[in-house]
Amino acid sequence: MTARIAYTKPSITELEVSYATDAARNGWGAQCYDYLNRLERDFAAHLGVRHTIATSSCTGALHLGLAALGIGPGDEVIMADTNWIASVAPVVHLGATPVFVDILADTWCADPAQVEAAITPRTKAIMAVHLYGSMCDMNRLLDVGERHGIAIVEDAAEAIGSAWGEKRAGSMGAFGTFSFHGTKTMTTGEGGMFVTNDTALFEKVNTLSNHGRDASEPRQFFPLMTGYKFKMSNIAAAIGCAQMERIDELIDGKRRIMAHYRELLAGVNGISLNVEPAGVTNGYWMPTVVFDRDTGVSREQLIEAFKQADIDARVFFWPLSELPMFEARPGSTNARDIAARAINLPSYHDMDEAAQARVADVIKGALKA
Ligand SMILES: *Cc1c(COP(=O)(O)O)cnc(C)c1O
Numbered sequence: 001m002t003a004r005i006a007y008t009k010p011s012i013t014e015l016e017v018s019y020a021t022d023a024a025r026n027g028w029g030a031q032c033y034d035y036l037n038r039l040e041r042d043f044a045a046h047l048g049v050r051h052t053i054a055t056s057s058c059t060g061a062l063h064l065g066l067a068a069l070g071i072g073p074g075d076e077v078i079m080a081d082t083n084w085i086a087s088v089a090p091v092v093h094l095g096a097t098p099v100f101v102d103i104l105a106d107t108w109c110a111d112p113a114q115v116e117a118a119i120t121p122r123t124k125a126i127m128a129v130h131l132y133g134s135m136c137d138m139n140r141l142l143d144v145g146e147r148h149g150i151a152i153v154e155d156a157a158e159a160i161g162s163a164w165g166e167k168r169a170g171s172m173g174a175f176g177t178f179s180f181h182g183t184k185t186m187t188t189g190e191g192g193m194f195v196t197n198d199t200a201l202f203e204k205v206n207t208l209s210n211h212g213r214d215a216s217e218p219r220q221f222f223p224l225m226t227g228y229k230f231k232m233s234n235i236a237a238a239i240g241c242a243q244m245e246r247i248d249e250l251i252d253g254k255r256r257i258m259a260h261y262r263e264l265l266a267g268v269n270g271i272s273l274n275v276e277p278a279g280v281t282n283g284y285w286m287p288t289v290v291f292d293r294d295t296g297v298s299r300e301q302l303i304e305a306f307k308q309a310d311i312d313a314r315v316f317f318w319p320l321s322e323l324p325m326f327e328a329r330p331g332s333t334n335a336r337d338i339a340a341r342a343i344n345l346p347s348y349h350d351m352d353e354a355a356q357a358r359v360a361d362v363i364k365g366a367l368k369a
Contacts, residue, residue, distance in 0.1 A: 005358065007312040008286075010187040011250060011349035016242040023238035035237035040193075042244040043178075049171045049195045051202035053209055054237055058157040058179030058192035060230030063090035065175040065194055066125065067228070068204040069151055071096050075124035080110035080131070081319040081335040086179075087129050087155045088320055096124065100321050102332045106275050108132065108288075111334075112140035119144075125151045130159035130169050131317075132344070133254070133283035134274060138164040138172050153177075157192075160185040161251035161283025169283070170195055175205075180236075185285050186243040186250055188236040251283060253349040258284035260353060261345060264360035270295040270367055288316060289363055290342040297366050302343040305369075309362045316342035 023035050040052040055061040071077065073095035079087060081100035091098045101114035108131045115126055126145060128136040136154075145152040156162070156170030157179035163169060170176025175198070178184075180191035194209075196202050207214050212227030232240075243250065262273060270292045276282040291297040299315055306313035316339045321329035330336075345359050 002310065002358065005311040005346050005351075005355050006348055007314055007344065007346040008183045009348045010182050011246070011253065012239075013242070013246070015245065016239045019238035019242045020235055023235040027234045027238065032234055035234045035241050036232060039188075039232075039237040039240040039244065042241065043193055044195070046244065046247055047168050047171050047176075047195055049176070050197045051195065051199065053194040053202070053205055054232040054240070055192040055194055055209065055230045056232055057086075057181070057190055057230065058155070058177050059086045059089060060228070061177035061192040061194040062087065062153075062155060063093065064205045064208050064228060064230060065153060065177060065196075065201075066090050066094055066096075067208055068201055069125060069153075069174065071124045074122060076120060076122045077125045077127055078110075078115050078118050078123060079127040080129060081321050081329060081332040082108060082131060082317050082339065083129055083320055084317055085320070085323070086157070087127060091127075097122075098320070098326070099123070100319075100326070100329055100332065103131070103334050103338070104137075105334050105338065106272075107134045107136070107277070108338065109134055109136040110141075112137050112144060115141065116144045116148075119148055119150065123148070123150050125153050125174075127153050127155055128173060129155040129157075130162055132274060132288055133159050133162045133285040135159070135162055135164050135169060135280045135282065138167075142172065157181075157184065158285040159283050160247075160285070161254060161281070163281040165279055171197070174198060175201060180240060180243075185254055185283060186240070186247060188232065188240040188243070191232045191236050191240060192230075250349060254284045254347060257347045257349075257351055257356065258282075258287050260356050261287050261360065264356060265289075265363065268364060268367065270297075271363065284347070286314075287345040287347050288342060289345060290316075290338055291366070293337070293341065295341075295367060297341060297369075299340050299343065301369070302366060305362050305366050306343070309358065311359055311362060312346060313359075314344040315339070316344060
């Protein structure tokens with residue numbers, strides 16, 4: 001019997017274990033922020049940004065950033081309909097209204113023309129989510145933002161290792177956010193990062209994330225506003241520091257797996273894979289196959305075929321507008337149509353070529369069925 005193939009699992013070595021052990025043993029008192037400070041420094045250097053704040057999750061980082069931009073009731077935030085709930089939840093919790101637009105058929109990211117068309121006097125931000133590591137068209141979005149005076153924010157949770165030209169995903173918007181959940185390219189178990197080059201915004205988020213306590217307030221335990229508590233623990237940060245030392249290896253692993261899927265599936269008609277347009281680097285968090293419409297292959301068939309082969313595969317994100325808490329959006333043609341004939345492939349760092357070949361065989365089998 002062959003073993004079950006998991007879709008993702010983190011790459012944890014003796015380095016992560018030794019740092020976490022050190023943090024558990026010694027990271028208290030005067031040392032209680034050592035790994036946190038180091039992770040924030042290392043991540044800022046990796047990304048090429050001025051400021052970073054480690055958080056308990058990417059969702060928390062997004063919540064803080066949007067709150068610091070003053071987003072609240074009456075405001076609208078534009079984003080792609082194809083997204084994980086985490087990107088939209090903070091918008092809803094802040095009392096603002098999410099506005100969904102369709103995705104492009106090739107990059108699976110927000111269609112910039114539809115983004116611009118969706119702008120109203122209430123639009124406060126445009127959220128660029130780099131889906132599965134594929135970059136949003138940042139030239140167009142940043143230009144739209146500038147012309148309309150609207151903040152572009154980047155949810156780069158899936159885009160560690162992705163870049164737009166020389167600029168890394170998450171480093172271009174008013175702020176960027178990252179996730180270190182166990183399924184992501186780099187992990188701290190649960191965790192996230194807020195990043196920005198805007199010093200005033202950084203200070204606002206720092207205060208908000210510290211229960212409203214301003215760094216310059218001389219009185220102890222004297223918050224100046226009702227803030228939030230979305231902090232990462234020093235023990236989690238210790239694991240993150242080890243992952244940062246190995247970040248190139250972790251990113252290369254994802255790219256190697258994608259490259260091998262491309263080899264295995266070269267010459268197979270009727271499917272398309274993650275794209276990497278000229279000038280763009282895709283971190284390939286999640287290799288994905290979209291079956292052409294005329295193959296007739298459906299999401300439901302794929303789920304069943306992978307189950308039969310004892311392989312974990314994930315469905316392409318449902319359009320948010322198909323979830324019960326949002327209004328239906330029939331105009332999201334690509335978001336609805338692509339999700340119905342696509343599947344995410346396993347891509348854990350230590351995946352070997354034999355396991356990838358098993359995955360490719362299921363894809364080829366689905367086309368013959
Ligand atoms: C994983 C993910 C999140 C949520 O990250 P958490 O750390 O679990 O909060 C947010 N946005 C995107 C695009 C994600 O992929």
